[in-house]
Amino acid sequence: MKLKTTIILSAGFATLCAGAGAFSAEPFSGYTLLRQETRAMQDDDFSNPGxxxxxxxxxxxxxxxxxxxxxxxxxxxxxxxxxxxxxxxxxxxxxxxxxxxxxxxxxxxxxxxxxxxxxxxxxxxxxxxxxxxxxxLARGQTVNVQTDGAMAPFYEAGKKLYETRAGQLNMACSSCHDDFAGQKLRAQVLSQGQTNGFPLYRLATGKLTGSQTRFNQCYDAFRANPYPFGSEEYTLLELYANARGNGLKIETPAVRF
Ligand code: HEC
Ligand code: HEC
CATH class of the missing domain: 1.10.760.10 (Cytochrome c-like domain)
Known part of the structure; x- marks a missing residue:
């Protein structure tokens, strides 16, 4: 099963590489890529499973x-x-x-x-x-993570983790979410991997999912070793991931596939 995922991902990634990756610095929420029914589910508190x-x-x-x-x-x-x-x-x-x-x-x-x-x-x-x-309680507020001053070295360390290639596919978070955001990976359009909706409800797993669990799922997808929950590395990665979404509105609890 794992091997099959690897092959599918590699094939998908090869297809991606064939089309040049246009990096868009303007942040956009994963919400914009949802099907109409899923958006409606998120927007209505009575049907939002989160x-x-x-x-x-x-x-x-x-x-x-x-x-x-x-x-x-x-x-x-x-x-x-x-x-x-x-x-x-x-x-x-x-x-x-x-x-x-x-x-x-x-x-x-x-x-x-x-x-x-x-x-x-x-x-x-x-x-x-x-x-x-x-x-x-902050739903609708604008993500506004500090990146300068005393936070700068931590932000840079998080960015480095985000861009560090690892695993059998030798990929980094940025390989998908910076280089190929907005493009198709197999049947799915890749988002920027924004965190403005977390914790969110994943329809695929039927679970409320924290951003660090999502990081694990992505590390698993490119066959690299994840870090422990609450570790220094994941704190830095979350810092950088959240800051990439500065300017987006908080959607917690979002609904995603
Ligand atoms: C005895 C009083 C007290 C209790 C009980 C308490 N807190 Fe606090 N909480 C504080 C104080 C004081 C601060 C610090 C305020 C600050 O940092 O400006 C704080 C800070 C926080 C912050 C950070 C706010 C920010 O803007 O960064 C959060 C979030 C929070 N508390 C959540 C909780 C939650 C959830 C609980 C229950 C599990 C809880 N608190 C229980 C007194 C309390
Ligand atoms: C092989 C491509 C790939 C890599 C590499 C990758 N991801 Fe993802 N990621 C996905 C896919 C596919 C999804 C689900 C669809 C989407 O939101 O793009 C996703 C979703 C996410 C989401 C949820 C976005 C939302 O709106 O719900 C976050 C956060 C995320 N990734 C973070 C990361 C981080 C951090 C890393 C590095 C540890 C990483 N990803 C590496 C493919 C990848």
Whole structure:
């Protein structure tokens, strides 16, 4: 099965290489490539299958932890006291560590440190539900990740990971999402691999999917080894991936194939 995927991908990539890759720097959301029915599903909260996880995250947000507090004790009943514009800036520099921190890592930390609960595993259903609820509070906000100043070296390190070729197919993220975005890979038109809809619901797997799980799926697609969830590498990769989408609107929870 794996071998078959490789052959199909290689064949698809050879076809891609035959047509010159036009790199478009203007970011566009994966939403623009969706079929009409899938867009309609995303746009309607009642039919968007990602809303189930968001509802679960909302319940977690108001659940009292061992500290006697819930998230809403400090951030308001519906998270109103969180700054949606700032949520659209993640990953941000963590004041404590002076290193980038993803939104999922932030909510995982808050869950344990502020609420006194048992730690959540990165990319677990619970961590994703809570992240989806919190990022969903910023739906419609403009992605605005810092790339300069103290963030610059981290951004550059993320960019380097994005452009590093690996695996049996000797490809990088940029091989598909920069060089061939907007072009056909077999039956599918490639997107820029934007993260503005994450966590999102994947129809192909029937699951709420975090951006780092999607990174794993892409590494697997080009037969390279992924990094562990929540690792330094994935934090940097998420930083760069999110920043590539600066200017796009947050769609969480998006629906994708
Ligand atoms: C005891 C009060 C308290 C509780 C309980 C609490 N938080 Fe916080 N939270 C804070 C404070 C204080 C900050 C820091 C504010 C800042 O950095 O400006 C913060 C920061 C955050 C941020 C970062 C906001 C930003 O703009 O970067 C998020 C997201 C967040 N909390 C989510 C949660 C979630 C989810 C929970 C429940 C699991 C939770 N918090 C529980 C007090 C609390
Ligand atoms: C062999 C081509 C290929 C490579 C290389 C590749 N991807 Fe993808 N990626 C895809 C395909 C196909 C999809 C699903 C359709 C689409 O959105 O383009 C996808 C989707 C994505 C998405 C979801 C976009 C959305 O709107 O839902 C993200 C994020 C992503 N890729 C990131 C990455 C990252 C990070 C890397 C490097 C680790 C990478 N990809 C490498 C082919 C690739």
């Amino acid at each position: 809303m189930e996880a968001v509802a679960k995250g909302a319940a977690m947000f108001t659940a009292i932890g061992k500290s006697g507090k819930s998230c809403s004790t400090c951030h308001g009943e519906d998270g109103k006291q969180l700054d949606a514009k700032h949520l659209a800036r993640y990953p941000v520099l963590d004041a404590r560590t002076k290193r980038p921190i993803t939104l999922q890592q932030r909510v995982i930390n808050e869950w344990a440190e502020q609420n006194g609960n048992a730690p959540l595993k990165y990319e677990s259903d619970e961590a994703l539900a809570l992240e989806a609820y919190v990022r969903g």
